[in-house]
Amino acid sequence: MNAVGYFTKNRLAERAKRVAAVAATFADAVDAENRFPKEAVEAMKLERLMGVMVPVELGGEGASTAEIADACSILGQSCGASAMIFAMHQIKMSSLVEHGAGSDWHRALMRRICAEQLLMGSATTEAGIGGNMRNSICAIEVEGDRFRLEKNATVISYALECDGIMVTSRAHRDAPSGDQVMTVVMKDQYTLEKTHTWDTLGMRGTRSDGFVFRSEGAAEQILPVPFAEIAAQSMLAHAHILWGALWYGIAADAVNRAHAFVRGEARRNPGVTPPGAVHLAEAMAELQMVKSALLVAIDRYEEAKANPEILGAINYAVDINLLKVAISTKILEVVDKALLITGINGYKNGTPFSLGRHLRDAHSARLMISNDRVLMNTASLITVMKQDASLLG
Amino acid sequence: MTVTVRDLIAKHGGLSVSVANLADDADLYAAGLSSFASVQLMLAIEETFDIEFPDRMLNRRSFQSIAAISACVDELTSDRKAA
Numbered sequence: 001m002n003a004v005g006y007f008t009k010n011r012l013a014e015r016a017k018r019v020a021a022v023a024a025t026f027a028d029a030v031d032a033e034n035r036f037p038k039e040a041v042e043a044m045k046l047e048r049l050m051g052v053m054v055p056v057e058l059g060g061e062g063a064s065t066a067e068i069a070d071a072c073s074i075l076g077q078s079c080g081a082s083a084m085i086f087a088m089h090q091i092k093m094s095s096l097v098e099h100g101a102g103s104d105w106h107r108a109l110m111r112r113i114c115a116e117q118l119l120m121g122s123a124t125t126e127a128g129i130g131g132n133m134r135n136s137i138c139a140i141e142v143e144g145d146r147f148r149l150e151k152n153a154t155v156i157s158y159a160l161e162c163d164g165i166m167v168t169s170r171a172h173r174d175a176p177s178g179d180q181v182m183t184v185v186m187k188d189q190y191t192l193e194k195t196h197t198w199d200t201l202g203m204r205g206t207r208s209d210g211f212v213f214r215s216e217g218a219a220e221q222i223l224p225v226p227f228a229e230i231a232a233q234s235m236l237a238h239a240h241i242l243w244g245a246l247w248y249g250i251a252a253d254a255v256n257r258a259h260a261f262v263r264g265e266a267r268r269n270p271g272v273t274p275p276g277a278v279h280l281a282e283a284m285a286e287l288q289m290v291k292s293a294l295l296v297a298i299d300r301y302e303e304a305k306a307n308p309e310i311l312g313a314i315n316y317a318v319d320i321n322l323l324k325v326a327i328s329t330k331i332l333e334v335v336d337k338a339l340l341i342t343g344i345n346g347y348k349n350g351t352p353f354s355l356g357r358h359l360r361d362a363h364s365a366r367l368m369i370s371n372d373r374v375l376m377n378t379a380s381l382i383t384v385m386k387q388d389a390s391l392l393g
Numbered sequence: 394m395t396v397t398v399r400d401l402i403a404k405h406g407g408l409s410v411s412v413a414n415l416a417d418d419a420d421l422y423a424a425g426l427s428s429f430a431s432v433q434l435m436l437a438i439e440e441t442f443d444i445e446f447p448d449r450m451l452n453r454r455s456f457q458s459i460a461a462i463s464a465c466v467d468e469l470t471s472d473r474k475a476a
Contacts, residue, residue: 134427134428171423175423176408176409176423176424176425177425178422178425178426178427179422179423179424179425226422226423228422228428228453229453232453309449309452309454312452312453312454313448313449313451313452314432314448314451314452315448315451377428377429380428380429380432380433381428381432383432383436384432384435384436384439384446384451385448385451386445386447386448386451388448
Protein backbone atom coordinates (compact mmCIF):
# COMPACT_ATOMS: atom_id res chain seq x y z
CA MET A 1 0.00 0.00 0.00
CA ASN A 2 1.38 3.43 -0.89
CA ALA A 3 1.66 6.20 1.67
CA VAL A 4 -1.48 8.03 0.54
CA GLY A 5 -3.50 4.82 0.78
CA TYR A 6 -2.08 4.10 4.20
CA PHE A 7 -2.98 7.49 5.63
CA THR A 8 -6.43 7.80 4.14
CA LYS A 9 -7.23 4.36 5.53
CA ASN A 10 -6.07 5.55 8.92
CA ARG A 11 -8.35 8.25 10.16
CA LEU A 12 -6.66 11.28 11.67
CA ALA A 13 -8.02 10.31 15.08
CA GLU A 14 -6.34 6.89 14.91
CA ARG A 15 -3.04 8.51 14.04
CA ALA A 16 -3.47 11.07 16.84
CA LYS A 17 -4.14 8.22 19.29
CA ARG A 18 -0.85 6.56 18.37
CA VAL A 19 0.94 9.89 18.95
CA ALA A 20 -0.95 10.32 22.22
CA ALA A 21 0.35 6.96 23.43
CA VAL A 22 3.92 8.17 22.89
CA ALA A 23 3.15 11.57 24.46
CA ALA A 24 1.62 9.92 27.54
CA THR A 25 4.75 7.82 28.10
CA PHE A 26 6.96 10.91 28.33
CA ALA A 27 4.49 13.48 29.72
CA ASP A 28 5.72 13.33 33.31
CA ALA A 29 9.38 13.41 32.27
CA VAL A 30 8.78 16.39 29.95
CA ASP A 31 7.06 18.19 32.82
CA ALA A 32 9.64 17.29 35.48
CA GLU A 33 12.66 18.02 33.28
CA ASN A 34 11.15 21.18 31.77
CA ARG A 35 12.01 19.97 28.28
CA PHE A 36 10.58 19.88 24.76
CA PRO A 37 8.46 16.72 24.14
CA LYS A 38 10.71 15.54 21.34
CA GLU A 39 9.35 11.98 21.32
CA ALA A 40 5.74 13.15 20.87
CA VAL A 41 6.64 15.65 18.14
CA GLU A 42 8.73 13.00 16.39
CA ALA A 43 5.67 10.73 16.53
CA MET A 44 3.50 13.52 15.03
CA LYS A 45 5.94 13.70 12.12
CA LEU A 46 6.03 9.92 11.71
CA GLU A 47 2.23 9.94 11.53
CA ARG A 48 2.55 12.82 9.05
CA LEU A 49 0.33 15.17 11.06
CA MET A 50 2.17 18.43 10.35
CA GLY A 51 0.60 19.14 6.94
CA VAL A 52 -2.85 17.58 7.38
CA MET A 53 -4.63 20.93 7.09
CA VAL A 54 -2.92 21.77 3.77
CA PRO A 55 -5.15 21.25 0.71
CA VAL A 56 -4.70 17.96 -1.16
CA GLU A 57 -3.40 19.73 -4.29
CA LEU A 58 -0.47 21.06 -2.25
CA GLY A 59 0.41 17.69 -0.79
CA GLY A 60 -1.76 17.79 2.34
CA GLU A 61 -5.03 16.15 3.27
CA GLY A 62 -7.38 19.11 3.60
CA ALA A 63 -8.33 18.07 7.14
CA SER A 64 -11.27 19.96 8.66
CA THR A 65 -11.11 22.12 11.77
CA ALA A 66 -13.26 19.48 13.48
CA GLU A 67 -10.74 16.73 12.76
CA ILE A 68 -7.81 18.87 13.93
CA ALA A 69 -9.71 19.82 17.10
CA ASP A 70 -10.40 16.14 17.72
CA ALA A 71 -6.68 15.40 17.42
CA CYS A 72 -5.92 18.25 19.87
CA SER A 73 -8.34 16.80 22.39
CA ILE A 74 -6.84 13.31 21.99
CA LEU A 75 -3.33 14.67 22.56
CA GLY A 76 -4.55 16.88 25.42
CA GLN A 77 -5.65 13.74 27.23
CA SER A 78 -2.08 12.48 27.34
CA CYS A 79 0.26 15.50 27.45
CA GLY A 80 -0.93 19.11 27.62
CA ALA A 81 2.36 20.53 26.34
CA SER A 82 2.53 18.20 23.32
CA ALA A 83 -1.09 19.03 22.53
CA MET A 84 -0.38 22.75 22.82
CA ILE A 85 2.59 22.52 20.46
CA PHE A 86 0.44 20.61 17.97
CA ALA A 87 -2.35 23.17 18.33
CA MET A 88 -0.02 26.16 17.92
CA HIS A 89 1.51 24.62 14.80
CA GLN A 90 -1.94 23.99 13.34
CA ILE A 91 -3.05 27.56 14.13
CA LYS A 92 -0.07 28.75 12.06
CA MET A 93 -1.05 26.30 9.34
CA SER A 94 -4.58 27.70 9.25
CA SER A 95 -3.16 31.16 8.51
CA LEU A 96 -0.95 29.77 5.74
CA VAL A 97 -3.79 27.77 4.23
CA GLU A 98 -6.34 30.58 4.41
CA HIS A 99 -4.10 33.47 3.38
CA GLY A 100 -1.11 32.00 1.56
CA ALA A 101 -2.89 30.11 -1.21
CA GLY A 102 -2.51 33.02 -3.63
CA SER A 103 1.24 33.38 -3.17
CA ASP A 104 3.79 31.14 -4.92
CA TRP A 105 6.25 31.32 -2.05
CA HIS A 106 3.68 30.25 0.54
CA ARG A 107 2.29 27.53 -1.70
CA ALA A 108 5.79 26.12 -2.10
CA LEU A 109 6.25 26.29 1.67
CA MET A 110 3.03 24.34 2.27
CA ARG A 111 4.31 21.61 -0.07
CA ARG A 112 7.57 21.55 1.87
CA ILE A 113 5.79 21.35 5.22
CA CYS A 114 3.91 18.28 4.01
CA ALA A 115 6.90 16.63 2.36
CA GLU A 116 9.43 17.35 5.10
CA GLN A 117 7.02 17.46 8.07
CA LEU A 118 8.21 20.88 9.22
CA LEU A 119 7.15 22.34 12.57
CA MET A 120 6.09 26.00 12.47
CA GLY A 121 6.29 28.38 15.43
CA SER A 122 4.98 31.85 16.12
CA ALA A 123 6.30 35.17 17.42
CA THR A 124 3.36 37.46 18.11
CA THR A 125 4.15 38.82 21.57
CA GLU A 126 6.70 41.54 22.05
CA ALA A 127 8.28 43.40 24.94
CA GLY A 128 6.40 46.67 25.54
CA ILE A 129 3.05 45.89 23.92
CA GLY A 130 1.41 44.77 27.17
CA GLY A 131 0.35 41.39 25.82
CA ASN A 132 -1.81 42.78 23.04
CA MET A 133 -0.70 40.93 19.93
CA ARG A 134 -2.74 43.24 17.73
CA ASN A 135 -0.06 45.87 18.32
CA SER A 136 3.56 45.77 17.26
CA ILE A 137 6.50 47.97 18.05
CA CYS A 138 8.97 46.35 15.67
CA ALA A 139 8.62 47.15 11.97
CA ILE A 140 9.62 45.14 8.95
CA GLU A 141 12.00 46.98 6.64
CA VAL A 142 11.65 46.15 2.97
CA GLU A 143 14.30 47.25 0.49
CA GLY A 144 13.82 46.08 -3.06
CA ASP A 145 12.86 42.42 -2.81
CA ARG A 146 14.48 41.83 0.60
CA PHE A 147 13.24 42.35 4.17
CA ARG A 148 14.94 42.79 7.51
CA LEU A 149 13.12 42.27 10.79
CA GLU A 150 14.21 42.36 14.41
CA LYS A 151 11.80 41.65 17.24
CA ASN A 152 12.24 41.53 21.01
CA ALA A 153 9.89 38.59 21.48
CA THR A 154 9.19 37.84 25.13
CA VAL A 155 7.75 34.45 24.19
CA ILE A 156 8.44 32.19 21.23
CA SER A 157 7.16 28.70 21.97
CA TYR A 158 9.50 25.85 20.97
CA ALA A 159 11.61 28.40 19.08
CA LEU A 160 14.75 26.29 19.20
CA GLU A 161 12.95 23.21 17.93
CA CYS A 162 10.89 24.52 15.03
CA ASP A 163 11.76 24.86 11.36
CA GLY A 164 10.20 28.25 10.74
CA ILE A 165 8.58 31.09 12.69
CA MET A 166 5.68 33.31 11.67
CA VAL A 167 6.35 36.81 12.99
CA THR A 168 4.11 39.84 13.33
CA SER A 169 5.42 43.36 12.94
CA ARG A 170 4.29 46.79 11.83
CA ALA A 171 3.84 46.86 8.04
CA HIS A 172 6.59 49.45 7.48
CA ARG A 173 8.70 51.92 9.42
CA ASP A 174 5.99 54.64 9.54
CA ALA A 175 3.00 52.35 10.14
CA PRO A 176 0.89 52.81 13.29
CA SER A 177 1.14 50.02 15.87
CA GLY A 178 -2.05 48.31 14.70
CA ASP A 179 -1.11 48.19 11.00
CA GLN A 180 0.63 44.83 11.03
CA VAL A 181 1.81 42.13 8.67
CA MET A 182 2.84 38.54 9.29
CA THR A 183 6.03 37.16 7.77
CA VAL A 184 7.07 33.53 7.49
CA VAL A 185 10.77 33.15 8.24
CA MET A 186 12.67 29.90 7.92
CA LYS A 187 15.26 28.57 10.35
CA ASP A 188 18.29 29.41 8.20
CA GLN A 189 17.10 33.01 7.90
CA TYR A 190 16.98 34.01 11.58
CA THR A 191 19.07 34.07 14.70
CA LEU A 192 17.75 33.80 18.25
CA GLU A 193 19.35 35.46 21.24
CA LYS A 194 17.79 34.09 24.40
CA THR A 195 16.46 36.64 26.89
CA HIS A 196 14.04 34.70 29.11
CA THR A 197 13.91 31.10 30.30
CA TRP A 198 10.54 29.36 30.37
CA ASP A 199 10.33 27.92 33.89
CA THR A 200 6.64 27.84 34.70
CA LEU A 201 3.96 26.21 36.78
CA GLY A 202 2.57 24.22 33.85
CA MET A 203 2.78 23.71 30.10
CA ARG A 204 6.48 23.34 30.72
CA GLY A 205 7.22 21.32 27.60
CA THR A 206 6.19 24.13 25.25
CA ARG A 207 9.54 25.76 26.06
CA SER A 208 8.20 29.24 25.45
CA ASP A 209 11.47 31.04 26.09
CA GLY A 210 12.00 34.70 25.20
CA PHE A 211 14.38 35.77 22.42
CA VAL A 212 15.60 38.66 20.40
CA PHE A 213 14.71 37.48 16.92
CA ARG A 214 16.77 38.83 14.01
CA SER A 215 16.04 37.90 10.42
CA GLU A 216 16.51 38.66 6.75
CA GLY A 217 14.76 37.17 3.79
CA ALA A 218 12.76 37.71 0.62
CA ALA A 219 9.93 40.25 0.69
CA GLU A 220 7.58 37.67 -0.85
CA GLN A 221 7.66 35.81 2.48
CA ILE A 222 5.34 38.47 3.94
CA LEU A 223 1.78 37.12 3.86
CA PRO A 224 -0.12 39.18 1.28
CA VAL A 225 -2.95 40.38 3.57
CA PRO A 226 -2.94 42.66 6.65
CA PHE A 227 -2.43 40.77 9.90
CA ALA A 228 -5.75 42.18 11.19
CA GLU A 229 -7.46 40.10 8.51
CA ILE A 230 -5.40 37.00 9.31
CA ALA A 231 -6.28 37.40 12.98
CA ALA A 232 -10.00 37.77 12.28
CA GLN A 233 -10.36 35.22 9.48
CA SER A 234 -8.21 32.32 10.62
CA MET A 235 -6.21 32.83 13.78
CA LEU A 236 -8.75 33.91 16.37
CA ALA A 237 -11.20 31.11 15.68
CA HIS A 238 -8.55 28.42 15.31
CA ALA A 239 -6.70 29.49 18.44
CA HIS A 240 -9.78 29.46 20.62
CA ILE A 241 -11.22 26.27 19.14
CA LEU A 242 -7.98 24.27 19.13
CA TRP A 243 -6.88 25.49 22.56
CA GLY A 244 -10.36 24.78 23.83
CA ALA A 245 -10.15 21.26 22.40
CA LEU A 246 -6.87 20.45 24.11
CA TRP A 247 -8.04 22.04 27.37
CA TYR A 248 -11.11 19.87 27.12
CA GLY A 249 -8.71 16.93 26.68
CA ILE A 250 -6.83 17.82 29.87
CA ALA A 251 -10.07 18.05 31.85
CA ALA A 252 -11.45 14.89 30.26
CA ASP A 253 -8.38 12.92 31.33
CA ALA A 254 -8.68 14.31 34.87
CA VAL A 255 -12.30 13.14 34.95
CA ASN A 256 -11.20 9.76 33.58
CA ARG A 257 -8.74 9.38 36.43
CA ALA A 258 -11.38 10.40 38.96
CA HIS A 259 -13.79 7.97 37.36
CA ALA A 260 -11.27 5.11 37.65
CA PHE A 261 -10.77 6.03 41.29
CA VAL A 262 -14.50 5.99 42.04
CA ARG A 263 -14.94 2.67 40.23
CA GLY A 264 -12.17 1.18 42.36
CA GLU A 265 -13.84 2.44 45.54
CA ALA A 266 -17.21 1.06 44.43
CA ARG A 267 -15.70 -2.35 43.73
CA ARG A 268 -14.09 -2.48 47.14
CA ASN A 269 -17.38 -1.64 48.91
CA PRO A 270 -20.20 -3.24 46.97
CA GLY A 271 -23.61 -1.84 47.76
CA VAL A 272 -22.25 1.53 48.90
CA THR A 273 -22.04 4.45 46.48
CA PRO A 274 -18.66 6.09 47.10
CA PRO A 275 -18.92 9.69 48.36
CA GLY A 276 -16.80 10.89 45.41
CA ALA A 277 -19.42 9.66 42.95
CA VAL A 278 -21.56 12.75 43.47
CA HIS A 279 -18.64 15.06 42.68
CA LEU A 280 -17.91 12.86 39.69
CA ALA A 281 -21.43 13.31 38.36
CA GLU A 282 -21.06 17.07 38.76
CA ALA A 283 -17.67 17.07 37.06
CA MET A 284 -19.11 15.06 34.16
CA ALA A 285 -21.98 17.53 33.78
CA GLU A 286 -19.50 20.39 33.56
CA LEU A 287 -17.29 18.52 31.14
CA GLN A 288 -20.33 17.90 28.98
CA MET A 289 -21.02 21.65 28.87
CA VAL A 290 -17.46 22.32 27.77
CA LYS A 291 -17.77 19.70 25.05
CA SER A 292 -21.12 21.03 23.83
CA ALA A 293 -19.84 24.60 23.66
CA LEU A 294 -16.85 23.46 21.67
CA LEU A 295 -18.86 21.38 19.24
CA VAL A 296 -21.20 24.30 18.57
CA ALA A 297 -18.23 26.59 17.97
CA ILE A 298 -16.62 24.08 15.59
CA ASP A 299 -19.85 23.66 13.62
CA ARG A 300 -20.30 27.39 13.41
CA TYR A 301 -16.75 27.93 12.23
CA GLU A 302 -16.98 25.24 9.56
CA GLU A 303 -20.16 26.93 8.31
CA ALA A 304 -18.72 30.44 8.45
CA LYS A 305 -15.31 29.50 7.06
CA ALA A 306 -16.05 30.49 3.48
CA ASN A 307 -17.73 33.72 4.50
CA PRO A 308 -15.42 36.57 5.54
CA GLU A 309 -18.52 38.67 6.33
CA ILE A 310 -19.50 36.35 9.17
CA LEU A 311 -15.96 35.82 10.48
CA GLY A 312 -15.24 39.56 10.40
CA ALA A 313 -18.44 40.43 12.25
CA ILE A 314 -18.38 41.69 15.81
CA ASN A 315 -20.87 39.04 16.93
CA TYR A 316 -18.55 36.30 15.82
CA ALA A 317 -15.57 37.82 17.62
CA VAL A 318 -17.64 38.19 20.79
CA ASP A 319 -18.85 34.60 20.68
CA ILE A 320 -15.44 33.08 20.04
CA ASN A 321 -13.86 35.26 22.77
CA LEU A 322 -16.49 34.20 25.25
CA LEU A 323 -15.92 30.57 24.31
CA LYS A 324 -12.29 31.01 25.33
CA VAL A 325 -13.21 32.61 28.65
CA ALA A 326 -15.87 29.99 29.42
CA ILE A 327 -13.78 26.92 28.61
CA SER A 328 -10.59 28.14 30.25
CA THR A 329 -12.51 28.90 33.45
CA LYS A 330 -14.61 25.76 33.43
CA ILE A 331 -11.84 23.22 32.95
CA LEU A 332 -10.14 24.45 36.12
CA GLU A 333 -13.30 23.73 38.07
CA VAL A 334 -13.51 20.28 36.50
CA VAL A 335 -9.90 19.37 37.28
CA ASP A 336 -10.32 20.75 40.79
CA LYS A 337 -13.36 18.56 41.30
CA ALA A 338 -11.45 15.54 40.04
CA LEU A 339 -8.80 16.32 42.65
CA LEU A 340 -11.43 16.37 45.40
CA ILE A 341 -12.57 12.94 44.24
CA THR A 342 -9.14 11.32 44.03
CA GLY A 343 -7.98 13.01 47.23
CA ILE A 344 -4.44 12.40 48.39
CA ASN A 345 -3.93 9.90 45.53
CA GLY A 346 -4.57 12.68 43.04
CA TYR A 347 -2.49 15.17 44.97
CA LYS A 348 0.53 12.86 45.02
CA ASN A 349 2.74 12.54 41.96
CA GLY A 350 3.38 9.13 40.48
CA THR A 351 0.01 7.43 41.19
CA PRO A 352 -2.44 6.34 38.45
CA PHE A 353 -4.69 9.14 39.77
CA SER A 354 -2.11 11.96 39.93
CA LEU A 355 -3.57 15.30 38.84
CA GLY A 356 -0.78 17.76 39.59
CA ARG A 357 0.29 18.15 35.97
CA HIS A 358 -3.32 18.46 34.79
CA LEU A 359 -4.04 21.15 37.34
CA ARG A 360 -0.88 23.10 36.57
CA ASP A 361 -1.34 22.80 32.80
CA ALA A 362 -5.00 23.79 33.11
CA HIS A 363 -4.00 26.92 34.99
CA SER A 364 -2.36 28.27 31.84
CA ALA A 365 -5.71 28.42 30.05
CA ARG A 366 -7.02 31.57 31.71
CA LEU A 367 -3.65 33.27 31.32
CA MET A 368 -2.53 32.62 27.78
CA ILE A 369 -4.14 35.68 26.31
CA SER A 370 -5.36 36.75 29.70
CA ASN A 371 -9.08 36.36 30.26
CA ASP A 372 -9.08 39.88 31.70
CA ARG A 373 -7.82 41.21 28.38
CA VAL A 374 -10.25 39.07 26.38
CA LEU A 375 -13.14 40.26 28.57
CA MET A 376 -12.08 43.91 28.29
CA ASN A 377 -11.95 43.67 24.48
CA THR A 378 -15.24 41.83 24.42
CA ALA A 379 -16.84 44.34 26.78
CA SER A 380 -16.12 47.17 24.35
CA LEU A 381 -17.55 45.16 21.45
CA ILE A 382 -20.68 44.29 23.41
CA THR A 383 -21.58 47.96 23.67
CA VAL A 384 -22.50 48.07 19.98
CA MET A 385 -23.56 44.46 19.50
CA LYS A 386 -27.18 43.41 19.34
CA GLN A 387 -27.89 40.39 21.50
CA ASP A 388 -29.29 37.33 19.73
CA ALA A 389 -31.42 35.51 22.27
CA SER A 390 -32.74 32.85 19.91
CA LEU A 391 -31.94 29.19 20.58
CA LEU A 392 -31.39 28.01 17.03
CA GLY A 393 -30.13 31.33 15.61
CA MET B 394 -22.69 63.99 6.06
CA THR B 395 -19.17 62.93 5.07
CA VAL B 396 -17.98 66.04 6.88
CA THR B 397 -19.67 64.91 10.08
CA VAL B 398 -18.23 61.43 9.67
CA ARG B 399 -14.78 62.96 9.24
CA ASP B 400 -15.26 65.03 12.41
CA LEU B 401 -16.27 61.95 14.36
CA ILE B 402 -13.28 59.99 13.07
CA ALA B 403 -11.00 62.85 14.08
CA LYS B 404 -12.51 62.78 17.55
CA HIS B 405 -12.82 59.02 18.17
CA GLY B 406 -10.62 57.28 15.60
CA GLY B 407 -7.31 57.72 17.39
CA LEU B 408 -5.59 57.83 14.00
CA SER B 409 -1.89 58.43 13.63
CA VAL B 410 -2.48 60.83 10.73
CA SER B 411 -4.76 63.83 10.27
CA VAL B 412 -8.17 62.92 8.88
CA ALA B 413 -7.93 65.93 6.54
CA ASN B 414 -5.10 64.15 4.72
CA LEU B 415 -7.12 60.99 4.15
CA ALA B 416 -8.98 60.28 0.93
CA ASP B 417 -12.55 59.03 1.28
CA ASP B 418 -11.44 55.55 0.21
CA ALA B 419 -8.23 55.42 2.29
CA ASP B 420 -7.86 52.37 4.56
CA LEU B 421 -8.65 53.56 8.08
CA TYR B 422 -7.07 50.50 9.67
CA ALA B 423 -3.78 51.23 7.90
CA ALA B 424 -4.13 54.78 9.26
CA GLY B 425 -4.22 53.38 12.79
CA LEU B 426 -7.89 52.72 13.55
CA SER B 427 -7.85 50.10 16.31
CA SER B 428 -10.73 47.74 16.96
CA PHE B 429 -11.43 49.53 20.24
CA ALA B 430 -11.51 52.92 18.49
CA SER B 431 -13.74 51.53 15.74
CA VAL B 432 -16.30 50.55 18.36
CA GLN B 433 -16.13 53.99 19.96
CA LEU B 434 -16.58 55.48 16.51
CA MET B 435 -19.60 53.26 15.82
CA LEU B 436 -21.22 54.36 19.06
CA ALA B 437 -20.58 58.04 18.30
CA ILE B 438 -22.05 57.66 14.81
CA GLU B 439 -25.11 55.87 16.17
CA GLU B 440 -25.64 58.70 18.64
CA THR B 441 -25.00 61.53 16.17
CA PHE B 442 -27.22 60.21 13.38
CA ASP B 443 -29.73 58.57 15.71
CA ILE B 444 -29.33 55.22 13.98
CA GLU B 445 -28.48 51.68 15.04
CA PHE B 446 -26.07 49.55 13.07
CA PRO B 447 -27.70 46.20 12.41
CA ASP B 448 -25.58 43.07 12.97
CA ARG B 449 -24.81 42.71 9.29
CA MET B 450 -22.95 46.04 9.37
CA LEU B 451 -21.02 45.30 12.53
CA ASN B 452 -17.89 44.13 10.78
CA ARG B 453 -14.49 45.31 9.74
CA ARG B 454 -15.45 46.15 6.20
CA SER B 455 -18.16 48.64 7.22
CA PHE B 456 -15.50 50.74 8.89
CA GLN B 457 -12.71 50.24 6.37
CA SER B 458 -12.91 53.78 4.95
CA ILE B 459 -14.73 57.08 5.25
CA ALA B 460 -16.67 56.13 2.10
CA ALA B 461 -17.71 52.76 3.60
CA ILE B 462 -18.92 54.38 6.82
CA SER B 463 -20.79 57.05 4.90
CA ALA B 464 -22.46 54.40 2.76
CA CYS B 465 -23.68 52.59 5.89
CA VAL B 466 -24.98 55.82 7.43
CA ASP B 467 -26.59 56.75 4.14
CA GLU B 468 -28.37 53.41 3.89
CA LEU B 469 -29.62 53.56 7.48
CA THR B 470 -30.84 57.15 7.32
CA SER B 471 -32.56 56.64 3.95
CA ASP B 472 -34.29 53.54 5.41
CA ARG B 473 -35.70 55.82 8.02
CA LYS B 474 -36.86 58.41 5.46
CA ALA B 475 -38.55 55.66 3.47
CA ALA B 476 -40.33 54.44 6.60
